[in-house]
Each structure stands twice: as C-alpha cells, then as structure tokens.
Amino acid sequence: MSKIDEVKAGVAAGKTKVVPGLVQEALNEGQAATAILEAMVEAMGVVGDKFSSGEIFVPEMLVAGKAMQKGVEVLKPVLANAGSVSLGKCIIGTVAGDLHDIGKNLVALMIGSAGFDVIDLGVDVPADKFIETIKANPDVKVVACSALLTTTMPAMKETVETIKASGLTGFKVIVGGAPITPEFASLIGADAYARDAGGAAVKAKELV
C-alpha cells in the first residue's frame, strides 16, 4: 500500500491520531501536497456515500472528518506555498428561530472535506446575517441554509428570498434539513436541495 493510500485508509477509518503522521510521511516521500489533499477528499467522498447509503453512521463520519482536518493541518503550510486548491468559500448556517446544529455541522464537515473553505455562522442566523457575510466575502461560491423545525420553514423561505432579492451574485444557494423537500427548495427559489450531508457535498461541488 502506498503512503497516499494509507492516508486515504486512515481518513476513511477516522484514525485522527495516525493520519497527521501518515501525511507527514507522504510529504517526506516527496508526494505533492495537492495529491495528498485530493486523496483525503476522495476518502471523504467515499465516507459520504457510505453514510448516505446507511452503511456507516454519524459517529464514523464525524471521526473521518476530524481525521481529515488533522491531516489538512499538516498540509496547510505546504499548500499555502503551493497556492490555493480550495473549491471556494461556502457560507453555512441554521436559519432564524432554529437552534439545531446537528445536520448543519455534518454538512459543514462534509462540504469542508470536499475542498471548500467553510464559514459557519452557527444557529439561529437571521437573513441579514447571511447577506452581511456574503457582502464581506464576495468570492463566496455556495450559501447553505439548514433547518430542522417545520416551524422554521418560513424563516428558510425568507432567508432564501432575501438572498435572492439582494442583487448579490456569483454564488448558489443550497438548502436542506428534516422538513425540507426538493419541491419546497424549488418553491422558495433555492438553486439546490440535499437530502443529507454526503449529498450536500456532492451537490455543492456540482454547483461550482
């Protein structure tokens, strides 16, 4: 097994303590940082697919994401010298009135693992906060809005409509959460809907 394959396997298995060392060993072998990063992104793609199919569960996905984060920390100084390999920025938050962060955090993890720089606004985020953050990050590629409560679907609608009516462009809006359906996403003017965290990462990559 090559060192890069070991990195991939380590990420997929959520070996948070092992992955940084493997990444460093791969760098020492002369592997390109971008290739190592790509391998980890691929590993997380497989993790996302397994999660979506019910083969693995939330804890396994979380530890895989954390393992990748540890690996990326080792790569960061090298990647900074090599130029950005980011897919772009993604602003994410749970809409106003909703304090639930489980789904939103999983999506942030998977979108980050897919190669985006995630700006996480947290929970109970008013539409104006999304607008303010988009303005502060004009190069943003994806804006992701999450909701768990049926009662906050109107806030989701208001958020998407506010973003769309703002005149700000250059990014796509993706929505998701337990009560959200593809039909509702379309109705409120979102560009995309994702059923789960793995799907959100796939969809975000398709959008850019």
Add this chain to the structure above:
Amino acid sequence: MSNPKFDPKELKIVGEIPGFFPGMPSTPLFDFPVTRREAYIATMKRKPVWAITNIETGMFLPKLYPDNVARAFTFEANPITREQFGGKDIFGIDWIYIDTAGGSMVKPGSPFLKDANEWKEKLKWPDVDSWDWEGSSKANKEYLNNTTYNLTWIMNGYFERLISFMDFEGAAIALIDEEQQDAVKEIFQKLTDLYIKIVDKFIEYFPQVSGFTVHDDWGSQIEPFFSPAICEEMLVPAMRRLTDYIHSKGLYADFHCCGHVERQVPNMIAAGWDSWSGMAMNDTQMLYEKYGDKIIIGVIPDQFDPMTTSEADQRAAAAKYVEKFCKPGKPSILNFYGAPVLTPAFREELYKLSRIKYSETESIG
C-alpha cells in the same frame, strides 16, 4: 380471569376525556367491562381486552422532577406555566424552551464535558432525596386517583443525556472513541443507578403509577444516529438493568425514541422494553409483523381523511386494523402518531371488533 364476552351495551357512552392538546376533540368513553388500567396491563401481558388507543393511559410528569420542568413537559395537578419552561435539569445543565418547537433543548456550543473521561470530576449527581416527594405526593393524590394506566416518564434517556453533557458531536464520537467508550459505559451504568433510585421514589410516593417511559433520541429523519452494533455494546446493557429492575417491581417499561430507528428495534428488544411507539417515518406495520411477538409496537394505521371518508369506509379501516394488528398473543397499540383516524366511527368499530376478537381468543392473565 376470563376475558368477558363482548356485550353491545358496552358501546354506551358513559363519559368523555378532553383532547390531549388544546383544540383536539374530546374522546368518548364506552361502558368498559374492566378499567382502562386493567385493559392496558392486560395488553402488556399479551392478553388484551380491546385494542389500546390513546385513552387508557394517564400522563404523570410531576414538576418535582427538574427535568420535566426543564423540558417543559409537566402533567400533574398543578402543571407549570410558560414562564417556568426551561431552566436547569437535574445535573444543572441549562435548557432553553423554544416556542416554535414546543419543546426545550440545550443550546449547543459550550459542552459541559469535552471528553467523557471528565465525568467523575465534573458531573455532580443529583440528590434525589432532597426533592419534595412528600409534598408532590400530597398535591397529586386526587390527580392520580383514577382508573387509567398512570405512566411517568424519565425524560432524559441515555444518549439524550449524553448529548446534554457533551453536545451532539461530542456524544456521538464518544460512543465509538476507544479512549472514551469505557467512560461512556460508566456514565450509562451510573445513570441506571440514578434512574433506579427515581423509580423507587415513584413507587414509594406514587403507588398509583403503573409504568415508566424512558425518553431517548436515537435517530434522524433518515437513519439511526449510530450503528446497531454500537447501540448493542454501549446502550443495551445499562438499559437492560433498568428494565429488569422495573419488571422486578411488577411494573412495565415503555421506550420512547424519536427518529427513523427501525434498525434498532432488535436492540430495544434486547434492552427489555415492553413497548415502543415509533414516529411516522418508521414502517410500524412492518415492524409489528416482524417483531410484534417480542415487543409491543405502536402501529400507525393506514391514514384517511376524516372529512372526506364515508362512515362505512372508516369502519372498514378499523376492521382492517383489527384483522391485521390485533392478533391473539400479539397485540399492538394504536400509535399516537396515527391518532388522526380516531373518528367516532373508527373508534367504535375498533373497540367493538377488537373486543369480540380478543374475548373469543384471550383470557386476562
């Protein structure tokens, strides 16, 4: 004791109970041959008298138990008001009541435990003896003086409690992190000790209580949060000790678990739960067929629109439910989430046909 043969006179309406939530219609009470409590217990013993719906149980969640207040879920003689919803649970964790959700949650972002191994130094276990059991017992004497199956809830179950300590991600990771798993098992066993103490107090001060529901949350809309294997290893042993204890006192143990958790039903059975009523995203009809002989499943009947469905069709729907889900030795409970079909016609037909069927085949144990 034999199951009394159905007499059509039983269909005489002798009373009614108000809707569970404001705005819900009241429910007629027939001239039952046994009390609703006896009927419910007979079902738990798998010797049912009629098909259990939503009228046989009485909720008792007294405000003396701080979790019930924190979760804004009190049912007692003097329930709390909106201003009192939320606050600290029995471990001092703050819960915020969310009006739009009609429930409380711990605001995520600053977990009390960052690692499960911190539990011994950081968790202050509640002094159950210091709660006003005597006062609550006196205050609720009349409230509990009824003929229903009085059910009390242990509001924060095991994983739900771990989430309250660690936030969701911390709790989820702790379940599979080899360096935290032993600590999590210790927390769960210690929780069982605590819950056993609470069970004892309820038995001592509220002898009218017939059973306990433990409230937990194991799944999202789509899948369980954690694998069946992890559930079996981490959660089942501690739960089993609690259900064994409840059973040793001659009482029953019901499990309330949110989410799409069909895959965890074998673990619910292994943990010793007598009954479970899953949410609507679970195929409760399939689960009844598959597991109904091992755990009493709350079945959601095929739904119809009460406004547009003829009375004859409503009665036919009830007959279908009895035929499919009221089998000798394998009773079901009509799931709360299926209650919209409980029209007067459906309810009457369900009662009548299930009485006839069970009185021909069953004796009350």
